Amino acid sequence: MLHVNNLTAAIGDKQILNGLNLDVGAGEVHAIMGPNGSGKSTFAHTLAGRDGYDITGEVTLDGADLLDMEPEARAAAGVFMGFQYPVEIPGVNNMYFLRTALNSVRRARGETEVGARDFLNVSKKAMDLVEMKEDFLYRSVNAGFSGGEKKRNEILQMAIMEPRLAILDETDSGLDIDALRIIAGGVNALRSPERSMIVITHYQRLLDYIKPDFVHVLVDGRIVKSGDHTLALHLEANGYADFETDLGDAAEQSFAGAQS
């Protein structure tokens, strides 16, 4: 489904991704772990389409070239990214924003738009999923939200957008244990055979709640090790030091785990 081949990304002189390869099949959940500065968030943003990067390589989703598309076209193609730092948009009503997003994507796909009343039903279901109160809909997007509320709002959006590929960028950062449980519960409920997920995290903790099919270790802009969920436990016990020393071999590391 998602195919990433030899992806590089740089900002100015600074090389961040150094030939990243990854295949994600339908319905799979892949965790990407790595130390700070290894390129995890950059990888997420290259998939979502933030500009400012010099990019080479190939990224396709269901055969379509993602790198060629504007961010909104990628969303229409089924890409959704949960931001590590969701942006506050004062003055823009959350519900209006969500409905505009959903209908923009539906329009781009040639589907009929969802009316205000139907949307209320859609959003109520999504809000139950992340245990959000209705007044969230009537506030400005993320404005004045707590860290946990912002992250819940991301999962709410994911539930409404029903993406084909969800990339969750450090969705667990800054969450207390209750918020983590709610968010993980929401993510798990959204797992389905048609939906793939890339879960980016610094800590193994999240993976106690969202059990990945595959775990990849990203160091210096490359995947240096892949395995199943036990790899995360190994990282938790031993840290990333093991992998930061054998960069020379990184290019040869198989990621057999991802080739299902």
Added chain:
Amino acid sequence: MTATPTAIDPVVTGRAAALDWVESSGYPTRRNEAWRYAPHKKLAELSFGPPVALTTNVPDISELIPALDGPRIVVVNGVVNTELSTMTGPTGLHLSSLLDARREQPDRLEVHFDRVESQISDAYMALNLAFGGDGAVVRLDAGVTLDVPIHIVDVEVPDETRNASCTGVVIEMGAGSSATIVETRIGVGADFGGSNIRTTITVADDASLEHVLLQNVPASHVHLSNIDVTQGANSRFLARSFNLGASYGRVAYRVHLAGPGAHADLSGLFFGFGDQVLDQQINVVHSAKDCTSRQTYRGVLDDASTGIFNGGIDVLRGADGTDAEQSNKNLILSDRAEVNTQPRLEILADEVACKHGATVGQLDESAMYYMRSRGIPAVEARRLLINGFADQVVDEVSIESVRTWINQQLGHDDG
């Protein structure tokens, strides 16, 4: 009964002095801080004089103004049009034309017309004193609360004489009274013209007024507003200005907090396109103890438009316990647009809390990206961000149909 102008008609008696003032003091120039960005050449080409009778039919204005329930006074080219006006209202509300009020109760108009030389701020105010003989008078008796807004509509239909009407509005809020008054300024046609409207407001002790100014005259017009407010003890004055139309749209307030405990809350939006120049000149004067004032203005400047915010807070000697704040935030949408923002604070009292701040920014790129990553096309995301910025002023208006009207003028209707 024929109306004979009496010797005490304030316009007639004051006219010579006002014109003398213009003769001796001259017109403002770029060197006058308050008039620095005004189109002086254009202003000089306009004819600010007595009302010029309409040479065409009275235009249909229903599509151009917000739909409000309640009484209204419509002024066309400086003269009250009784057919378009509904001057009856609830008990305790007195509406009349300024022309009638001059004949019937000239003493009540002293607050509007009696100006010694030093109280005339500029030549355009003097011209208004000399020629602004008609307009609207609104008086609310003490203790009366109005639950419908009063609408004062000014319509300008200039012709080849380049006429610019001088009009007056006098609002007198009795002690403890409460009302919302909407002044809508519009125009018809593409001829060069203008309007010079002076509003005098007194808000007596414990009274409360929401005053909404909607300036949306055609781009071929120049619009000058001058709003002078005096507040009594514990009164509340809420100003909401939307400076949208005209090639040069000027909104000038002087709000005098003259009684202790008074509160003034001024907010406004200026939204410029093309080569519009939208000018806000705000002066809040604290002369009594324990008054509070707020100035919250937002500008959105697109194309080659220019926005001006010149906001003053004067805390006079003895106005101890003053609490005054001022904020001006601007959104620049084009590299040809510009904004000039200037706070002026003068504090001569003790125990004063005064804050001011101004920002000039562009569209938030991270917010653009966030929205686009949710599938919202760039054009739509831009529109949402701009509207979101402007809505924070629009939302301050209490009347829904006015908010709807503003949103329509701004080209968005998402509420």
